[in-house]
Amino acid sequence: MRAVRLLAVGDIRAVEVDAPLPGPGEVLVRVLAAGICGTDRHLYKGEFPCAPPVTLSHEFAGVVIARGEGVSLAVGTRIACDPNIACGQCDQCLRGRVNLCARNIAIGIHRDGGFAECVTIPAHRAVETGGLHPHHAAFAEPLACTLHGVDLGQPIPGERVLVIGGGVIGLLAVQLARNAGAEVTLLTRHPAKRELALSLGAMQAVATEAEARDVLPNGADLVLECAGVADTVEMAPRLTRTGGRIVVLGVLPKGQKVQIEPFDLLFREIHLLHSFINPFTQSRATRMLSLKQIEVAPLISRVIPLAEAARAIAEPAAPGEVKVLVDPGLA
Structure with missing residues (x-):
């Protein structure tokens, strides 16, 4: 079968590999859609730790076509993959902080993922998606x-929330904050993404820090940094009101540093938090998608075959592009 594999840092290609067989406790999934994530580009550049050679993609949906010993999940079940396999035994797991597991194995990073015709995953990492379109189910992990x-x-009703970054995480954050009853502003330099944010419920969309100051003169109650860029992380405290909160969701390259003024955070009692992956949220995300509480169809910029995935990962995202999906069924 065909798979897109990261063979080494800077070396990604579509290759022929043997089709996997499900072991005990595993299911074999025919992949119907897999999203290209910014993390995939970090992996390609060596900016995020992984274990090559490995088939990438941790955002994918498909259908169960075979199952290993001890699995009750029926063949034909549509699923989305929850890619993080916590050990369940380390100190963090025992505290309930499974996203901080010391021995976490991430599908598509440490073991083969969804940029392939088929993939095996532990059955307990398969979240049923029912009649949800697979192109939409592939958004379960980023959501x-x-x-x-x-x-x-x-965020609470009536608060002002500023989302920095108009990629898929930023545009999902816009909708989640809006659903919480907050007044949402998006900051991104891309005009098409500003228009998209307004159509998805943002009250305002701005291009620069100065424009954000104009519409939020006292700062935002909550800033969600979703760009993963040093400049925007440094910008976030300047756009946060006294007593406000910042959550950094964006992924910066490993080793990159930013300048933050601790006295400013102290004197204005700004809470600076970081968010890492998806502890116990995948089922909620899948339900929200099924109930159409979150719109993802407008976030799909294009759908490509496996043959084009390696180039799409190796090259920078096109201006205004939000989410590229890989459909292994396309010729």
């Missing part, structure tokens, strides 16, 4: 990660 960040930020 689950965004849910965790918004949970940490705790």
